Amino acid sequence: MDKIIYRYYLSLLDIRGKIMPSKRFLIEGNICGDRVRIGRAIHKPPLTQEELSRKINFLGMEMTPLIISRIEKNQRHVCDGELRILAKALGVTMEWLCSEDEEIEL
8 A cells, every 4th residue: 555655655756855836636527616605706796615505405415615626627427316416506507507608598
């Protein structure tokens, strides 16, 4: 186990021995992260991650502000059930959360 951790640590170092900024924790294919952030911002007043978390918990799914943060940073996948609840809590459609269109469908 120690060898694996050591190899991982070495893979983060650049030529000078400094830790490189890494995109290792970004999840490719998470297309709704930016839309969740935008969806929070379009509310008047804008929703915080904590407030969105409370709305989602009220709808019956447990989601912490940390989970919402990771979704927005593309560090966590979103399953279809979570996508449905996120859309409902934000007041947008699932299609809007997954699309690249500029229009906001409420």
